[in-house]
Amino acid sequence: MKRWFHGVREHLVFTPGGRIAFVLQVPGNRHDVQGLYGLLKTTFCGHLLGDNAYWPKAAKREALARKGTTVTAATRSNWKVHNTAEEKALLKQWRGKVERRIGLFDQQFHAGRTLCRSRRHYEARRWAKVLSHNLSRHLNRKLRRPRESVAHFRLAA
Amino acid sequence: MSTIRETLDLEELVITIYSALDDALAEAGVVTRDGKLIPRPGPVPEVDDREVLCLAVLEELLGFESDHAFYQWFESNAVLQKLFPRRLTRPNWADRRALLTPLLQGLSQAFCALDGEEAPPFSSSTRIRSMSADRSGPARRNASEDWPNSAIAPR
Numbered sequence: 001m002k003r004w005f006h007g008v009r010e011h012l013v014f015t016p017g018g019r020i021a022f023v024l025q026v027p028g029n030r031h032d033v034q035g036l037y038g039l040l041k042t043t044f045c046g047h048l049l050g051d052n053a054y055w056p057k058a059a060k061r062e063a064l065a066r067k068g069t070t071v072t073a074a075t076r077s078n079w080k081v082h083n084t085a086e087e088k089a090l091l092k093q094w095r096g097k098v099e100r101r102i103g104l105f106d107q108q109f110h111a112g113r114t115l116c117r118s119r120r121h122y123e124a125r126r127w128a129k130v131l132s133h134n135l136s137r138h139l140n141r142k143l144r145r146p147r148e149s150v151a152h153f154r155l156a157a
Numbered sequence: 158m159s160t161i162r163e164t165l166d167l168e169e170l171v172i173t174i175y176s177a178l179d180d181a182l183a184e185a186g187v188v189t190r191d192g193k194l195i196p197r198p199g200p201v202p203e204v205d206d207r208e209v210l211c212l213a214v215l216e217e218l219l220g221f222e223s224d225h226a227f228y229q230w231f232e233s234n235a236v237l238q239k240l241f242p243r244r245l246t247r248p249n250w251a252d253r254r255a256l257l258t259p260l261l262q263g264l265s266q267a268f269c270a271l272d273g274e275e276a277p278p279f280s281s282s283t284r285i286r287s288m289s290a291d292r293s294g295p296a297r298r299n300a301s302e303d304w305p306n307s308a309i310a311p312r
Contacts, residue, residue: 120258
């Protein structure tokens with residue numbers, strides 16, 4: 001039996017309430033910002049918060065804005081551009097939460113490794129993981145369970 | 158008024174998932190025609206697309222890493238045998254799931270809409286200065302334009 005390993009860099013877009021709004025995969029050897037540029041080829045639009053790796057170059061920033069996607073990314077101290085106090089507060093408020101939700105998704109849905117036969121099956125499984133994530137949060141809200149827990153679903157099996 | 162249940166059994170879990178998926182399908186405006194959620198040629202499928210979808214979600218929700226492990230558990234489970242009397246072989250089920258990928262995407266977004274998560278609080282009300290056109294205007298040059306081009310080897 002032959003086995004291959006493909007490195008993939010996955011970009012997750014979370015809503016403030018912790019649902020996954022969009023997922024985008026790029027090859028593992030691409031820079032983070034390529035995930036943002038990849039959104040240009042999708043139907044996704046909205047306002048994104050990210051770390052400084054997601055700072056788009058001017059031409060792409062305009063293209064994204066024309067499509068309805070805007071970005072607030074962290075800046076470095078040696079950059080010429082800096083965020084306003086309002087933007088810094090926004091990033092401080094949300095960045096930690098996003099990192100935590102990425103960690104939870106990874107842990108609860110085995111997002112680090114996906115066993116599959118082909119790219120078609122890979123994409124299907126990744127979206128099935130996303131759907132399960134959103135559905136679990138939806139059910140937890142309806143069943144009045146802890147918002148981000150999946151343990152009670154696993155106990156049922 | 159609903160009460161908090163201590164435990165949820167497998168049958169209840171499957172029914173809850175199935176009904177939640179039905180809600181999301183209604184939200185996304187997807188209707189079933191002859192057991193197909195995505196229009197495609199061919200005869201009426203033996204197993205409904207909604208059942209395939211439900212099992213795909215169940216696999217991920219219960220944390221199965223491989224399709225093989227999930228299907229072994231699925232085929233040996235008496236409760237699931239009762240709930241899903243008609244079943245596909247594992248490769249056929251995986252193929253049907255791959256066929257439903259656009260729907261999986263649409264339903265994920267439908268759950269965001271169902272939970273009122275469509276519009277983030279900072280999307281339109283907060284003015285983001287870094288997104289205004291003047292910050293990327295023609296006056297600012299790219300620093301790499303000043304670099305000599307000597308690193309490129311002649312052909």
